[in-house]
Amino acid sequence: MKPINKKITCFILVLAFLSLIFSSCELGQTEQKSKIYKIGAILSLTGGASFLGDPEKKTLEMLVEKVNLEGGVNGHPLKLIIMDSNSTSPATVAAFNKLVSEEKVLAIIGPSTSGTTIEILPLTMKHEIPLISCAASHKIVQHTYTKTPYPWVFKTAQSDSMAVEAMYSFMQSKGIKKIAVMNINSGYGYSGLKEIERLAPVYGIDIIGKEVYALQENDMKLPLTRIKALNPQAIINWSIGPSQIAVVQAWKELGMDKIKLFQSHGFGSLKNVQLAGGSAEGVYLPLGAVNVADVLPANHPQKQVTTQYAKEYNEKYQEPVSSFGGHAWDAFYLLVNALEKAGADRAKIRDEIENTKGFVGQGGIFNMSVVDHNGLDKTAFKMTVVKNNTWALAE
Numbered sequence: 001m002k003p004i005n006k007k008i009t010c011f012i013l014v015l016a017f018l019s020l021i022f023s024s025c026e027l028g029q030t031e032q033k034s035k036i037y038k039i040g041a042i043l044s045l046t047g048g049a050s051f052l053g054d055p056e057k058k059t060l061e062m063l064v065e066k067v068n069l070e071g072g073v074n075g076h077p078l079k080l081i082i083m084d085s086n087s088t089s090p091a092t093v094a095a096f097n098k099l100v101s102e103e104k105v106l107a108i109i110g111p112s113t114s115g116t117t118i119e120i121l122p123l124t125m126k127h128e129i130p131l132i133s134c135a136a137s138h139k140i141v142q143h144t145y146t147k148t149p150y151p152w153v154f155k156t157a158q159s160d161s162m163a164v165e166a167m168y169s170f171m172q173s174k175g176i177k178k179i180a181v182m183n184i185n186s187g188y189g190y191s192g193l194k195e196i197e198r199l200a201p202v203y204g205i206d207i208i209g210k211e212v213y214a215l216q217e218n219d220m221k222l223p224l225t226r227i228k229a230l231n232p233q234a235i236i237n238w239s240i241g242p243s244q245i246a247v248v249q250a251w252k253e254l255g256m257d258k259i260k261l262f263q264s265h266g267f268g269s270l271k272n273v274q275l276a277g278g279s280a281e282g283v284y285l286p287l288g289a290v291n292v293a294d295v296l297p298a299n300h301p302q303k304q305v306t307t308q309y310a311k312e313y314n315e316k317y318q319e320p321v322s323s324f325g326g327h328a329w330d331a332f333y334l335l336v337n338a339l340e341k342a343g344a345d346r347a348k349i350r351d352e353i354e355n356t357k358g359f360v361g362q363g364g365i366f367n368m369s370v371v372d373h374n375g376l377d378k379t380a381f382k383m384t385v386v387k388n389n390t391w392a393l394a395e
Contacts, residue, residue, distance in 0.1 A: 037076045037106060037339060040083065040099035041328075042120075043134075044112035047087025048215050048241050051269065052112040055325030056134055057082055058317055060109065063332045066312075073339045085111050092116040093123065100127050106339070107349055109331045110134055112324070113240075115187030117155075124152050130350045132334060134327035136160050136265065137191040141373040149373035154353055156330035157323075158288060158363055158380045160188075160238075161195045163265050166286035166381040168203035170394065171234060176260065180209035180232040182223060182247060184239035192238035192264055208232055217243045220250035228256055235259055240266040245275045252279035260284060265381070268323030273386055284394055286381035290326035290362035292391050305360055326362030334359065334366070 041060055044053035064080045072078060081103050083095030092111055099105045100123075107130040111117045114137035121140070124131045133140050133155040141149045171179070181196055183189035189212070200207055209230045211223035224247070227235060235256075237247045244267055251261050263285040273280045289296060293306035309329055310321045334353055342348035356375060359366040364380025383394040 035076055035344070036079045037073055037344060038079045038081060038103060039335060040081050040103060040105035040108040042083050042085050042092055042095045042099070042108060042110040042112075042116075044087040044116075045082075045084040047085070049087040049113045051241065051271065052134070052324045053085070053087075055269070055322045056110070056112060056328035059313065059325040059328040060332055062312065062316055063329065067336065073336055074343075076339075076344075078336075081105060085113075085116050087113060087116070089116055089119040092119055096120045096123055100129055105129075106344055106346060107132070107335050109328065109335065113186075113188065114140060114191060118187060121150055121153060125150060128152055128350075129346055130154070130335070130338075130353060132156060132331040132353070134324065134331055135188070136163075137188060138195070138374075139187075139191055148371065152350055154334070154368065154373045156327045156334065156361070156363055156366075156374075158265060158286075158376050159374055160192045160264070161199065162376065162378040162381060163286045164192070164195045164199050165203075165378040166383055167236065167262050167284075168199060168205055169378070170284070170383045171205065172203055174260075176233045177204060178206050178208050178232050179234045179236060180211070180227040180230055181207055182211045182213065182220075182227070182235060182237045182239070184241070184243060185212050185214055186240075188240060188266065189238055196236060196238065213239075213243060215239075215241050215243055218246045220246045221254060224250045224254055224256065228254060228259070232259060234262060236262045236264075238264045238266070240264075245272060248276045248283060249279045257282060265323055270320045270322070270390065273389055278389070280386045281389070283386045285384055287384045287391065288323055288326055288363040288380060289382060290321055290329075291323060292382055292384060292393060293321075295391075295393055301360055301365060302362070306362055309362060321362075323363070330359075330361035330363050330366070333361065 043056050044050050064078050068077050085092040109132050112134050114135040117133040117135045117140050131153050136157040138159040138161050140155045183193045209227050261283050265286050267285050268287050289302040290306045293310050296303045313321045338349045338352035342352045354368050356366055356368040364376040366375035368375040384391045385394040
């Protein structure tokens with residue numbers, strides 16, 4: 001009996017050993033599968049552009065919660081680390097350095113503004129980390145001298161040049177040829193002004209007056225009075241923040257309704273309409289489909305995603321969506337789609353974002369390439385008008 005007992009004992013030991021090996025493998029696979037994917041965001045939560053960062057933050061937090069409840073990205077939970085840029089360059093640089101050096105995130109969404117994004121372009125290239133900005137300036141993805149994209153930098157907001165083209169096309173259809181321009185004295189304002197001036201002769205537009213003002217300016221009657229004396233057919237105001245509300249209010253108070261007022265897409269939140277207190281009625285601006293989801297035709301390619309986002313956001317925060325939250329939505333899913341294919345590899349994530357084709361987002365249908373890190377064209381905009389204190393498609 002003893003030899004049999006020895007054989008049984010050996011068999012039991014072998015089974016125990018194999019069980020231990022398989023358990024270890026399964027544990028290792030589980031740990032590997034559940035490894036957290038850390039992503040960063042630099043947003044204007046305070047400062048002059050906080051109205052941008054607020055809906056961006058809310059959108060990202062909502063989407064991370066949704067993805068994690070659905071099992072994460074290929075089983076990997078997402079951890080979102082949001083840093084406040086304070087709407088300033090120094091705070092943005094500090095936030096970037098912390099996310100990269102201390103948190104070691106895989107990619108960064110943001111910043112919210114053009115100026116702060118441009119400030120960290122060299123750092124993004126130095127550290128070779130994918131950055132998806134939520135800001136508008138074409139300079140974010142187009143090198144000043146080479147006119148080619150920065151390899152590690154992408155953006156989701158429609159470019160200022162596209163907004164200008166949408167405005168000018170609409171003006172042409174209405175026989176508008178003489179305009180005046182107002183812009184804020186910031187990176188966003190000057191980038192817009194440059195495109196307004198560059199594209200004017202292409203569309204037969206004559207700029208007969210220009211005014212520049214500061215971000216916190218709250219009395220716009222003087223510059224608008226000077227513009228009124230020039231008798232333009234329309235005014236383009238290119239700004240963000242409280243000053244764009246002041247422009248609308250002064251335009252109305254001075255009885256300038258017959259001179260059409262066009263705002264940039266920086267006006268793309270119904271909160272701005274509400275803050276204007278009825279003065280914004282009749283104001284024109286180019287907006288992405290996200291803002292007008294309810295009036296899009298049923299067969300519009302963005303109808304489903306824009307309607308779903310608006311529903312989820314409204315239910316969670318009891319407020320309407322904006323262009324700015326839409327930019328964050330697009331950045332998030334561009335990144336998630338890349339993570340699904342590339343895993344935790346920054347270089348592969350970058351490659352996947354650059355190879356994005358036919359991505360239906362809030363701001364348009366994105367087709368990225370080696371030469372285009374925005375992936376949109378002027379068809380991403382709908383000319384919109386404020387009607388009854390909400391958005392309506394312009395006719």
